[in-house]
Amino acid sequence: MVPEEVAQRPSRRAVAVPELVERARSGDARSVARLISLVEDASPLLREVMAALAPHSGNARIVGITGSPGVGKSTSTSALIKELRSTGKRVGVLAVDPSSPFSGGALLGDRVRMSDHALDPEVYIRSMASRGHLGGLSWTTPQALRVLDAAGCDVILVETVGVGQSEVEIAGLADTTLVLLAPGMGDGIQALKAGILEIGDLFVVNKADRDGANTTRREIRSVVSARESDWKAPIVLTVATTGEGVDEVVTEMERHREYLAGGELERRRLARVGREIEALALGSLRSRMADVTGDARLGSLAADVLAGRSDPFAAADTLVEHL
Amino acid sequence: MVPEEVAQRPSRRAVAVPELVERARSGDARSVARLISLVEDASPLLREVMAALAPHSGNARIVGITGSPGVGKSTSTSALIKELRSTGKRVGVLAVDPSSPFSGGALLGDRVRMSDHALDPEVYIRSMASRGHLGGLSWTTPQALRVLDAAGCDVILVETVGVGQSEVEIAGLADTTLVLLAPGMGDGIQALKAGILEIGDLFVVNKADRDGANTTRREIRSVVSARESDWKAPIVLTVATTGEGVDEVVTEMERHREYLAGGELERRRLARVGREIEALALGSLRSRMADVTGDARLGSLAADVLAGRSDPFAAADTLVEHL
Numbered sequence: 001m002v003p004e005e006v007a008q009r010p011s012r013r014a015v016a017v018p019e020l021v022e023r024a025r026s027g028d029a030r031s032v033a034r035l036i037s038l039v040e041d042a043s044p045l046l047r048e049v050m051a052a053l054a055p056h057s058g059n060a061r062i063v064g065i066t067g068s069p070g071v072g073k074s075t076s077t078s079a080l081i082k083e084l085r086s087t088g089k090r091v092g093v094l095a096v097d098p099s100s101p102f103s104g105g106a107l108l109g110d111r112v113r114m115s116d117h118a119l120d121p122e123v124y125i126r127s128m129a130s131r132g133h134l135g136g137l138s139w140t141t142p143q144a145l146r147v148l149d150a151a152g153c154d155v156i157l158v159e160t161v162g163v164g165q166s167e168v169e170i171a172g173l174a175d176t177t178l179v180l181l182a183p184g185m186g187d188g189i190q191a192l193k194a195g196i197l198e199i200g201d202l203f204v205v206n207k208a209d210r211d212g213a214n215t216t217r218r219e220i221r222s223v224v225s226a227r228e229s230d231w232k233a234p235i236v237l238t239v240a241t242t243g244e245g246v247d248e249v250v251t252e253m254e255r256h257r258e259y260l261a262g263g264e265l266e267r268r269r270l271a272r273v274g275r276e277i278e279a280l281a282l283g284s285l286r287s288r289m290a291d292v293t294g295d296a297r298l299g300s301l302a303a304d305v306l307a308g309r310s311d312p313f314a315a316a317d318t319l320v321e322h323l
Numbered sequence: 324m325v326p327e328e329v330a331q332r333p334s335r336r337a338v339a340v341p342e343l344v345e346r347a348r349s350g351d352a353r354s355v356a357r358l359i360s361l362v363e364d365a366s367p368l369l370r371e372v373m374a375a376l377a378p379h380s381g382n383a384r385i386v387g388i389t390g391s392p393g394v395g396k397s398t399s400t401s402a403l404i405k406e407l408r409s410t411g412k413r414v415g416v417l418a419v420d421p422s423s424p425f426s427g428g429a430l431l432g433d434r435v436r437m438s439d440h441a442l443d444p445e446v447y448i449r450s451m452a453s454r455g456h457l458g459g460l461s462w463t464t465p466q467a468l469r470v471l472d473a474a475g476c477d478v479i480l481v482e483t484v485g486v487g488q489s490e491v492e493i494a495g496l497a498d499t500t501l502v503l504l505a506p507g508m509g510d511g512i513q514a515l516k517a518g519i520l521e522i523g524d525l526f527v528v529n530k531a532d533r534d535g536a537n538t539t540r541r542e543i544r545s546v547v548s549a550r551e552s553d554w555k556a557p558i559v560l561t562v563a564t565t566g567e568g569v570d571e572v573v574t575e576m577e578r579h580r581e582y583l584a585g586g587e588l589e590r591r592r593l594a595r596v597g598r599e600i601e602a603l604a605l606g607s608l609r610s611r612m613a614d615v616t617g618d619a620r621l622g623s624l625a626a627d628v629l630a631g632r633s634d635p636f637a638a639a640d641t642l643v644e645h646l
Contacts, residue, residue: 057631274622
């Protein structure tokens with residue numbers, strides 16, 4: 001059942017891609033939202049959009065924020081926005097929630113803002129569902145980051161719900177990965193050691209006014225100090241609700257940026273883009289395969305295998321030849 | 324550290340594939356084990372093996388057995404083997420455990436047998452780890468099934484630990500999927516409704532001497548009766564430890580086989596082989612891609628994207644063109 005007002009909503013006026021990109025670059029929030037919607041909807045215009053954005057990307061710093069539910073991710077993100085805004089930065093936020101039943105912008109409204117920053121024209125907040133990619137960040141995330149980047153964001157915060165693989169993937173997407181924890185996680189920290197603690201460039205123990213903050217810091221330190229890396233990941237205590245310690249987080253983010261500038265940033269970004277190109281190439285091959293399998297060829301190959309006239313490897317070779 | 328006896332173990336005598344296949348078909352257990360090891364090790368001989376097996380496959384009935392830990396899967400499998408043996412069937416068992424740290428035959432011994440059937444030459448039991456495929460059945464499973472099929476097994480039982488997606492995949496591999504439950508799962512059955520109950524062709528409530536067996540049967544029935552299918556999935560109560568009800572399970576398996584013979588078996592197997600061919604084709608493309616990305620091309624494409632001279636989609640197109 002489609003509500004009447006939705007069914008009758010007039011289709012949006014068609015806007016040419018170059019115009020949309022130009023408007024987004026000049027800071028028009030509606031155009032930014034529209035471009036991200038094109039990404040989310042896997043619009044046929046997507047290739048044109050990405051080609052138009054290409055010359056204008058690479059300026060934003062991408063900071064991943066991950067942590068288990070309950071550590072105060074949204075409050076911390078909001079406090080970080082406030083702190084970054086106080087230094088004049090244009091901030092983008094991409095909230096990626098693998099468990100969200102919403103398919104992104106369409107249902108949540110074109111722009112979902114965190115209430116504190118709802119009226120700030122220098123803050124773009126966007127919620128995206130990570131559909132289409134089992135348990136992790138969707139392939140659309142890097143494209144959405146490109147839109148925010150081209151729109152002139154100085155810093156983009158990518159917030160993920162820390163479940164399963166997504167926190168590992170966030171480390172692949174971000175220049176700097178901020179891992180958020182809270183005191184009193186007890187044995188949980190043991191379990192996390194293998195995964196979440198490995199990926200942090202910067203650790204934040206939020207809710208530091210609670211008992212056990214120093215214990216948590218010590219536990220993190222014991223893991224982090226075992227790393228072989230030039231970068232010693234700092235551990236900052238915060239109380240995001242009051243803003244305490246958040247300035248220090250921004251300072252450490254900045255310090256990590258300076259560290260990365262010594263060549264590591266280039267390496268991380270090259271690796272990241274390489275993986276993205278591979279994933280897109282594989283996706284394109286997959287869809288060519290779907291075209292082939294839509295026709296009778298796969299059925300006839302399968303029938304040959306079933307009848308013992310062929311085997312699956314030989315049939316797969318034939319399929320690949322026909323792509 | 325490789326134990327000395329392993330390091331010094333003489334390499335197996337090389338046997339030509341046609342000879343190995345011939346021996347396996349004549350019922351030589353060592354040759355069957357050797358062929359499955361070639362599958363597990365992704366041996367370069369695998370294609371030759373599969374081509375040699377092709378004319379001899381399609382005779383075995385494949386029965387998937389799945390259920391949560393603790394419902395008595397291994398005991399039930401063992402009881403089923405006994406019952407099937409009493410009717411003179413040659414039985415193969417493939418135990419696929421996604422959580423197993425063992426990489427299959429090499430560590431567990433060439434042939435892992437359930438103790439009750441250790442000396443029966445008409446029973447092949449093989450444990451496989453499902454490495455290489457996140458959370459589910461490995462791509463090697465269908466190939467191992469082909470070996471057991473060609474070796475003259477009348478029935479092959481594929482036992483999986485029911486975690487995550489594997490039970491859904493087992494339904495794709497098997498002609499008949501047997502879902503095992505036990506009384507007293509309480510709310511668990513609600514959670515299972517969406518997944519495990521959907522895929523069963525045949526339900527077995529094991530440990531039926533415990534309280535609540537009839538409640539469990541009723542709960543299953545309420546889900547199953549809502550299905551739109553010509554086949555009304557039967558629900559059998561068993562006590563696998565004593566063998567009670569196991570004959571009825573075999574009778575119902577037989578009844579399902581007769582039902583499938585009306586065209587559904589052909590449809591299921593065609594779809595299954597089609598998916599397998601697609602997966603192998605995609606794997607082959609993926610490894611071609613890895614060949615390409617090993618050289619400097621991907622690095623140079625990534626550098627172009629980073630510099631804004633290209634975008635990821637255009638770069639992916641270029642990559643695909645070079646496969």
